[in-house]
């Protein structure tokens with residue numbers, strides 16, 4: 423007699439997984455490999471996902487942390503998170519072929535920061551210290567021009583040059599709710615502070631968090647497929663917990679799932695960070711099907727149709 427599997431409702435968040443910026447960055451590396459042949463160098467993980475990085479490495483991409491590790495005569499690609507201005511300047515000085523895979527929504531924040539700087543405003547950046555996007559955005563302006571704040575508490579300690587001449591920008595992958603609290607603290611302490619016309623937190627981050635908020639209260643447990651260094655994936659775990667799902671965990675793939683912790687559940691919520699491919703979502707769903715009698719229900723809060731073109735240099739033949 424076959425043993426019957428316990429029933430499980432599997433809520434699948436939509437949107438989830440790849441955003442337009444990640445999709446474009448991966449295409450840039452793939453097209454560069456076709457156009458120039460391997461090896462093509464990539465400064466920093468093109469997107470924060472080991473599975474994606476390993477796949478590109480197998481095709482001939484070489485991942486390095488700094489430009490110093492790249493030879494002058496091979497193309498180099500800058501990651502989706504953006505780079506300090508000094509990096510493309512150095513590549514140009516060395517007469518290297520370089521392609522910037524910075525997401526256009528990160529570039530938009532760079533342009534905003536430069537515009538405020540030209541208008542004589544000092545910048546406050548809301549972001550995570552050490553994250554490549556924060557380093558890249560802060561590196562658009564001279565040292566000391568951008569003050570980083572990570573928490574509401576940080577806002578009470580900063581000492582800008584002139585409190586009447588300030589503007590703020592944010593990392594694109596922050597928690598929408600936490601950021602609103604930090605912005606409110608900035609506006610209360612510095613009433614003249616200038617903000618972005620429209621949110622710096624990108625559509626993909628906002629939509630993935632909204633879908634988790636709708637899904638998490640219904641699910642006994644929740645898994646976010648994503649990398650431990652992926653900011654937007656980590657935020658999805660936090661959003662899930664604060665939306666009422668006690669057990670919300672980050673997993674890179676099915677082999678990371680702690681099945682003991684999931685014993686006795688009747689429902690599970692699944693989502694994926696913006697740099698996690700759908701293959702890994704399917705792998706996780708299959709792992710649940712092996713153990714449970716699964717009914718999939720999609721929790722859809724938005725439909726996305728954003729697409730970014732690859733840079734012109736990759737749209738013309740070599």
Ligand code: SF4
Pocket residue numbers: 441442443444502525526527528594595624625626627654696
């Ligand atoms: S998460 Fe947002 S900002 Fe980052 S690559 Fe994706 S679309 Fe661009």
